[in-house]
Amino acid sequence: MHYSYIIIDDDPESVLKTKALIASFSELHFIAVAYNHIDALNLIIEHNPKLIFLEIDPANKKSNLSLGLIDSLYRHLKVIPKIIITTSKKDFAFEAIQYEVTDYLIKPLKSIDFKKLILKLEKSNYDDEIILIESPDLEENVPSTLSIETTNKKKNLILCVKSYGDHRYIDSKDICYLQADNNSTDIHLSNGEIITAFKTLKHFQAVLSIPFIRIHNSYIINRNYIARIHTGNSVCYIKNTTIKLPFSKSYKKNIDFIISDFSNENYIEI
Structure with missing residues (x-):
């Protein structure tokens, strides 16, 4: 906005x-x-x-x-x-x-x-809002709509991927990161599952807020799943995995914010 x-x-x-x-x-x-x-x-x-x-x-x-x-x-x-x-x-x-x-x-x-x-x-x-995101008509076997709904401020954000009467609900707290794939986005969950949504990463950047932070043209990360940030190698490590996500210079300010945000918590630097 x-x-x-x-x-x-x-x-x-x-x-x-x-x-x-x-x-x-x-x-x-x-x-x-x-x-x-x-x-x-x-x-x-x-x-x-x-x-x-x-x-x-x-x-x-x-x-x-x-x-x-x-x-x-x-x-x-x-x-x-x-x-x-x-x-x-x-x-x-x-x-x-x-x-x-x-x-x-x-x-x-x-x-x-x-x-x-x-x-x-x-x-x-x-x-403060309930957001419904309509996607254009797509080819057969492709989800026709993606909705992101909130019903209570105190509850976690739920993403609902719809496909021909099938409603797939994703708790936002289970999302480790989102990865761009041309005009679609792969949603990577903490259990290793990958769900494809037919919206661009830019679209998700516009509707998702903290703890989801864009760090690269191809990645939005859930800062709650970050185990390590190596600024020299420009990578973030995902908790309990061997996954390393790169971050780019154009999003370095977002990385600085994440580092600062961690330091504002119950935190000791040694």
Whole structure:
């Protein structure tokens, strides 16, 4: 998905740094900048962005930038954009939680912050929807539709491959990785079974979210099945197998995210 955004910050240098970091993410589309409360409110009402990056501890107090902007939005809008706080202090984090902001990023911002944000947004969108994917009519003995369904946020995602009245249900937690095969995709399960779905890997990349992460033109991996990452050889090892999947330079940021994500868990480096 694509997300339009507005930056609200009274520090021009900070604005330029934020824009520079976001520029490498094609999912995020810049609209405008506001340096004070009034201009910010007018821009948001005019453009209705998906995201707002908001500084709440401004250098110039006359800019009136604060969490109070969210109260102003509720007085004017039925649907509030997702608010991402960008500030150098942790002091306002608890108060921001009360406002139900989407994220709270501490300056100086890093590229990985925005990668995590995009994954969070995609996961949130996916959890809130039931997605039905129709494929075009195919030749005989080829599955005519592939549906991906969710019925409860607390349950695992279920993929259903349909073929002439046969409904094959796949629990997403059992998928190790997905491999491109021309215009179809091979779904590799933890029990060694391979199921073919007649959708491209690009299609799966658009509808699947974390823990499924694309690492190569030919592979999407379930990070929960990664046992080892060798950055020198550019390969990921699958748990309890001898399988090694290559990752390419164009997806190196995704590998960096996986490594960072592991380090945020119950983790000891030795």
